[in-house]
Amino acid sequence: MTSYGTRYEDHGGLLTRVVDRTGCVHATLSWRGDQLSALEVPGAVVRGEQLVDSLLGPAHAIEHAGERVTNMSAIDWARPTQIPVIAAPMRIPAGAAAPIMNVIALLAARTGVPALRYAGSYPTHALWRTLLRSFQSTATEVQFTADALGRATRVARDEIAIDFVPAPHERVAIDRGHAELRDGIERVVINGISYVPDGSAARLVSDGSEHRAEVWFADTRHAHVATLAPDGVLLEGPHPLRAYASDVIGRAFPPALRAALAELVSEAVPQLLAPAARIIVTARPIRWADLGARAATYDDGGFAVHAALWDRIAPLGLARLALALAEALAPVVAAAITAEWQLMSV
Incomplete structure (x- = not known):
């Protein structure tokens, strides 16, 4: 058991399932020897068998509903030492990329890998934010994304000299979503919306004893969606958002x-x-x-x-x-x- 009750099941020293304290399965891994056969997370399946991608070279297929949606660069799943490149991140179902990266961080942490680096063409702001959910880094977002356009243009595959230390989060399922925890709650996802402390509209507000998923516009709270305890237990909600009425809805900006x-x-x-x-x-x-x-x-x-x-x-x-x-x-x-x-x- 871990800090928040997650159970990591393994066979022969290889991780096979990630199950939270509610019994929800967040990842399933099947192996052939020490080679990954498949990784299943909500919304996606990564195939362990390698294929050849015209841009990435050796790669794994990522599937949704039985159809391949994109590829990711091949990695050593038994002991990951590099963050994979996803050929077309926008084609992965919403919410599926983060659990894939979290499993990679978990596998690296379990095998003592001190840090991983990204060697791809898309060091984007979205990728940076996704990685920080499962890794830690002393670098900044500006440093990571500094040559994003240049790397995309030349399809770069050299490593960016920024270390990402494995720091996987635990997921706890709640009604219509989940909470992500490391040293306390860091993110709550409800109906596909992420509530985080620095959120623009969807915001996670904490007073130490509880965490509230709320919607804010300017300095005014628009809606209270849910309340959670520090360990991710849902105390109240989730409440549906009421339809918003305004005379300007539908009007175009000149x-x-x-x-x-x-x-x-x-x-x-x-x-x-x-x-x-x-x-x-x-x-x-x-x-x-x-x-x-x-x-x-x-x-x-x-x-x-x-x-x-x-x-x-x-x-x-x-x-x-x-x-x-x-x-x-x-x-x-x-x-x-x-x-x-x-x-x-x-």
Whole structure:
């Protein structure tokens, strides 16, 4: 047993299942000798058999619902020493990449690997955040992503000189989601939404004795979703989010406003992405919407921003509203740009 009751089952010294204290199975590994046959996590299966990928070379297939969705670079599963490269991360079902990385961190920790490095083309901000859920590093996000565009352009496979020390989290299933714990609760996922301490809209608020998953816009709490004890036990909720009504829902941002926001967003994203951010925010439609626990989203129809930002912040002044919109859009714009770059390189 571990700090929060997770059970690690093994056979012949090889990890076979990760089961939390509620009995929920978070990972299943099957082996042929010391070679991985398959890793199953919620939403995805990684095949241990190696194939040849045109960009990655030796690789493992990642499947969803019986269909291959992308590949990842081959690793030594019995004793991982490198963080794998995923050819098309955007094709993996939402929420499946993090448990794969957590299993890799767990396998490395169990076999005494002191640190792993990433040797791939996509040192993105999203990957950095995913890795920090299962590893620790003394480096910064800026250092990790410094040459992201250059590496993607040349399909780089040399190691980035940044160590990631295995520090896997424990997952505890709760109604409609799970909690991630290391030294206490670090993240709560409910209905696919991650609540974290520094969240923009979906926020994890702690007072020491309990942790509350809440939705915030500006300095105002919009909704209380759930309350958890420090060990991840669900004390209250999850409560459904009520539909949000506003006169601005469905209205599009005029071109002049998009152009002004483009400058602010370009200052809020990493410098590498700034030129592309100006272009995409100016060119793509932006509309007001009811986005539940999300401040902003992006799809084929363009960007959407939660109407609560208008209702809560516009009365405080348009300058403050513009800054809030840029803050909400920046991570979504960065993710959209990164996804398009990755698609072009696949």
